[in-house]
Amino acid sequence: MxxxxxxxxxxxxxxxxxxxxxxxxxxxxxGSLQSPVPIEITNEGDRPYNISLDAVARDGGRETYEESYTITPDERVAPPHIEGEDQQFRITRHGDDEIEDLVEMGEITDETNLVLISLYEDEIELEIIEDEDEAEETEAEVEEEYDEADNAAQG
Missing domain, CATH: 1.20.5 (Single alpha-helices involved in coiled-coils or other helix-helix interfaces)
Structure with a gap:
């Protein structure tokens, strides 16, 4: 050779x-890279609410996210980000003697950029935003509203 x-x-x-x-x-x-998705919760009601957030992966049924909070009126909470993968997301507002439990569900995907949750006296509004520009605009609007509310409360 x-x-x-x-x-x-x-x-x-x-x-x-x-x-x-x-x-x-x-x-x-x-597949695509999965990025963390921010979650913002606001209490638009007149009383504090106990809530729980959880998510379950659609491919195997394993629990991927679980958090619980008590949110006072006019409070904004930013819990830990959720992974941007295919999963079923659920928020539960736990009732007591005066109010009943409310549950709202949605789908988180790799396209999701922001999850907004608003708590009201008689409903939960869950908004899952997939458009990146819309997510940035919405985050800026929410931040501006809370800055204005803080300034009004201080002076």
Whole structure:
């Protein structure tokens, strides 16, 4: 066997090995990157509410998110972000002697950019925003409303 044959064989083996690695890396990263999705909760009611948030993955039924809060009137809460993957999201406002439980559900996907929750006396408003520009505008509007409310309360 001469030197050219040995070098050619080594080159073919190297390229074939690299092709296998590229396929393995590509298989590992199929789909899209999942980014954390911010959640904002506001209490627009006249009383404090106990709420719980949870999410379940659609592909395996495993629980992916679970948080609980007591939110006072006019309070805004930003709980930990939820992963932007296919999952069923649920918010429950727990009742007491005067009010009943309310539940609202929605779908979180890899396209979701923002989750807004507003609590009212007789309903829960769940808004799942997928448009990135709309999410940024909505976050800015909510921030501005709360800054104005804080300024009015202080002076």
């Amino acid at each position: 001469n030197r050219r044959t040995v070098l050619r064989s080594a080159g073919v083996v190297a390229v074939a090995s690299l092709a296998g690695c590229v396929d393995a890396v590509e298989d590992h990263f199929t």
